[in-house]
Amino acid sequence: MIPLNRTATHPGVILLKEFIEPLELSPKVVALHIGISFQRLTEIIEGKKGVSPDTAWVFAEAFGTSPEFWLNLQANYDLSLHKPSK
Numbered sequence: 894m895i896p897l898n899r900t901a902t903h904p905g906v907i908l909l910k911e912f913i914e915p916l917e918l919s920p921k922v923v924a925l926h927i928g929i930s931f932q933r934l935t936e937i938i939e940g941k942k943g944v945s946p947d948t949a950w951v952f953a954e955a956f957g958t959s960p961e962f963w964l965n966l967q968a969n970y971d972l973s974l975h976k977p978s979k
Contacts, residue, residue, distance in 0.1 A: 901973040903940040904966035912956050913938075927955045943967050 913923055920938060924931040929951060936942040944952070949963035 899973070901969040902966070903970050904944045904963055905938040905940050905942075907966055908952065909938050923955075927951050943971070 909920075913920060920934050921931050924934040927934075929948070933942065933948075937944060937948070944963045944967040946960065946964065949960035949967075952958065952963050953960040
């Protein structure tokens with residue numbers, strides 16, 4: 894469900910708090926391991942960029958999730974930013 898009273902959590906926060914930090918990895922190591930630039934990964938973690946379908950596939954393979962998981966997080970975040978005015 895799309896949050897109505899707050900902005901949904903950006904997928905970059907989920908990536909950092911639920912995957913990277915529990916594995917005790919640095920973003921730099923993760924970026925090298927999964928084959929994306931450190932800058933791109935950092936921008937996703939900081940919420941400056943969203944998760945694209947290509948990135949969703951990379952994250953899914955790296956973290957044992959589905960690409961839909963990442964795209965759904967992104968869609969919920971995007972929709973929470975663009976709530977219709979009442």
